[in-house]
Amino acid sequence: MKRLLNTKLFIAVIFFCIGFFTNHLLTKVRGAPMIATNDERFPVDIDDFDHTSMMDTINRLSKERAEARASAMGDVSKREDDDNVYYDIPQKTINGVEHRLNVEVKDGMIKISEDQKSSGDTLVETSSERMFSIDPGLDGDKAEVINEKDKIVIKIPKK
Known part of the structure; x- marks a missing residue:
């Protein structure tokens, strides 16, 4: 049994050495792998992008986000x-659920906040807040x- 174990170990060492030297020789023949610089990897020209289209998309998404935020809080009108x-x-x-708002007037600011919990299959909690300043003559x-x-x-009241 000892002799069999020594034979298997000897064969494993031989195969390891053959693999190691083969890899070493192939690397010498092919040369070391080249590491590309940033310029060689991704040649990007700033003129490849359509700046107008990108800005239009950014502006559209910003506007949609602002509208969604405003509609969630309600549009504040002034008279x-x-x-x-x-x-x-x-x-x-x-959906038949009234959203209650908390309104606070303090330090020349109006703060409108909403904390909402809706329960169905899962409990969902949302909160939003909006602040704007009071006109100086008030x-x-x-x-x-x-x-x-x-x-x-x-x-x-006006001052």
Whole structure:
């Protein structure tokens, strides 16, 4: 048994040496593999791209994203009378579920946020937030938030 094990080990060492030297000789004959520089790998010319088309796509995607964000929060409309400015924020109803908004007026900013949980087969939680500044001629400290049936009205008196 010992003799058989020594024979198998000897044959394995021989095959390893033959493989190693064959690989070494082939590398010498073919030469070492060349490593390409960046210029040789991907010759790219800046004029190969259609810049107008790329910018159109970027602008279109940005616009779609902004519209989706605005429609999720509702479009805020502004109206005024002699004494006050009013911001109307519509409350959306999607699939029969009313989306409740949280409105906060603080430090010259109006912050509209929404936290929503919808449960069906799986629980989905979403949140969004939108902020914009109050016009300089308004008194934000005396702002009122009025909840109506289908919208939230922010009433801010003029200074």
